[in-house]
Amino acid sequence: MDDIPGQLPPKLNADFNPDRPAKSRQGRRLQRIREEIERNRTEGPKYPTWLLALVLVLIIAFFALIVIYA
Structure with a gap:
């Protein structure tokens, strides 16, 4: 239990680093x-x-032949 009650989560783009693995779902998707x-x-x-x-x-020739000879 390392979450402190009342503490706000960090902002998504506060310390963005493309070389570090992303933690959020959106960050993983962008990665x-x-x-x-x-x-x-x-x-x-x-x-x-x-x-x-x-x-x-x-494919186009095949459909053209079907139209012509049908």
Whole structure:
């Protein structure tokens, strides 16, 4: 029981340090967002852009063929 009755909790942004693990729920959420952004910046895309474009063209061509021959 180290909580002293009547003592106010510390403010969320009073001593913000991004290198220290966050204690509050909002701080942990912001930390996870920062980590995800950093991961996305350092890692490359999972699939090459040309492959995604090719798949999109094939899907559109498939639907066009269905409309034309239906």
